[in-house]
Amino acid sequence: MRNTVLIPTYRRPQDLSRCLLALQAQTKPVHQVIVVVRDTDAETWQFLAEFPEHNLPLHTVTVTQPGVVAALNAGLTAVTGDILSVTDDDAAPHPDWLERITAHLVADSCIGGVGGRDWIYHGDKLEADSQAVVGKLQWFGRVIGNHHLGVGETREVDVLKGVNMSFRTQAIGQLRFDERMRGTGAQVHFEMAFTLAIKRAGWKIIYDPQVAVDHYPAQRFDEDQRNNFNEIALINLVHNETLVLLEHLPPLRRAVFWFWALLVGTQDSLGLVQWLRLLPSQGQLAGQKLLASWRGRWQAHRQFVISYPVNQTE
Template sequence: MKISVVIPTYLRPNDLARCLQALCNQTRLPDEVLVVIRDTDVETKTLLESFNLTPFPLQTIIVNVPGVVAAMNVGWDKTQGDIIVSTDDDAAPHSDWLAKIETYFLSDQQIAGVGGRDWQYQGSHLKEEGTPRTVGKVQWFGRVIGNHHLGTGKAREVDVLKGVNMGFRRAAIQGLHFDERMRGMGAQVNFEMAFALPLRRRGWKIIYDPSVAVDHYPAQRFDEDQIHRGQFSAIALSNIAHNETLALLEYLSPIQRIIFLIWAVVIGTRECPGLVQVLRFLPSRRFLIVRKWLATINGRWQGIQSWLHSERAAVVPPPGVFEHSNSA
C-alpha cells in the first residue's frame, strides 16, 4: 500500500518547514509528498528548493487559482498512492501518524476515510480543552458537530473529518473531487464536509481516532476568513453558511432538508445564528449578533440558490465495488 501526502500552503514557509520535518520523522514514511503552492508565493518556492534531502520524493505543484479547493484538487489528481492523506502547513503530525492511518485502511476494505485529533496550540499552550462526547457528526436535523480538536477516547465512525488531519482510500473516491462551488478565497470552510458526506451517503465508513494525531499551530490567514482567528467578517461568515447549506442540502433527505432550513432560520448556532440565538445574545453582543445573523441569512439563501442551480457530477462507488490494489 502506497501513501501520498498533500499539503496546500500559502505564504507560511516557516510553518511548512516544521510540517515537512514532522513527515521526515514518521515511523512509516510517506511514499511521496506533494506541496501545492500559489504561483505568486516566492518565499515558499525558495524554501522547497532547499528541501532536497528528504527521505521521500518531494514534489512542488504550482497553481494560479486561489483557495484550498483548487489546490487540493490539483494536488490529489497528481498523487500516485493508494491512500491520499492531507494536512495543513501549520500542523506537525505525530511520528506514528501515517503508521496508524495505514493500519486502519489495511484492516477493513470498507473504510473510505481516516482522521483524528488536531491538538491546537497557541504558542506552547493548548488553545482549548474539553472532552466532548460527539465528534464529526451531522445530526438528523442538519446540525453539524465538529470538535475534532477535542476528541478523546476510542475510535468511532463519523460523518466528517477535518482537512488538517484526514486520509482517504483512492478506490473509494474515484470520480469525486473537492467541490469547486465552495466559496472563499483561501480556507473555504466546510469543503471537507462537502467531500465526505457523499461517501457516507453511499455507505462507506469514515473513522475518527483521537490517537491519529497532529499538533496544530493555527497561523495567519491571507484571505477574508479571519473568523477562526478571532476577527469577524461578514463575507467570511456568509461563505461559511453558504458552504454548509449547500453540502447539507445535497446530503439530507427531502424531509430532513425542510427540517434543517427551519432549524437554521429559527435556532441556528453561535457561529451561524438563527432568531433564537439572536435573542439569546442580543443583550451582551448587540450589533455584532445582528451582523452575524444578517451574514448567515445571506449565506443560507445563496447556498439554497447554489443547490437549486447546480448538480454534482461525481459518482461515488459503494464499498466493495472496486479492484483491490496489488501495490506493496
C-alpha cells in the first residue's frame, strides 16, 4: 500500500525541516509528501526552495485561506496514496511510523483510521505520564483525549488527534474536513468531526501507542495561543466541539449532553460546576471563561439548527 503524508504548515520552517527529515528516515519509504503552504508565507516558500529533497517525493500545494481545514482540504485534492497520514509541521514521526500504520491497515480491511501517541516535549521536558483511556466519546457527550499519554494494547477508539492520524483513502472517499469549524489557525476539534464521520460510515478507528510521533508544540500565529486565555479562541473551541457532538449524538443523548454541558462541562468548556471549581483560584477569569463557553454552545446550536435539514437529507 502506498503512503501519502499530508503536512499543513505556516511560518515554522525550522519545525518543518525536522518533520521532513524524520520522513526521510522512515523504514517504509513514503510514496508522497504533500506540504500545504499559505500563499503569503514567504519564509516557508524560501525554505522549501532550498530544502535538499534527496529521495523524498515532495509535492507542494498552495492555499489562500487561513486555517488548518482549508489547508487539509486543499491537500486532499492531491493525494495519490492508498493511505493518508496527517501530521503537524512541529512533529517528527518515529522511524517505524509508516510501517506500523500500514501493517494495521493491511491486517484488517475493516479499519478505516489509525492513530497513535504523540510524545509531547516542552523544551527538554517530556510529558511522560500514562493513561489507559484514550480517544473516547462518553455516552453523555464528554470527549476524553489523552492521545499524548496513551499506553497499552491497540484498541478501538472514537476520536483521533490531528498530529498523528492516518486513514485508508477508500474510507475517506468524498469526505472533506468540515469548513464550519471556526478559527483562523488551529481550528480545534476539526479532527473530531472527521474521525466521527468515518466511524459513522461503519469503519473501525484504532489507537496504537506504538504508532508514535515526537511533538514539539510550536508558536501559533492566530487567536489560539494554547494555554493563554483568549475569549474568541475559547468561543471557537466550544462552538466546534458542540457542533460536532450535536450532529453525532442521537436526540436523547443530545438532550442529556445539553444538560451536562451547561451544568457541569469540562475545564476547557465550562459549565456551572466547573466555574464554581475554578472560581477560588481564577476569580473573574473563571466567569469570563463560563460566559465564553456558553456563547460557544449557543452559536453552535444556531449553526446546528441551520444545518440540520441538510444533514437529514444526506
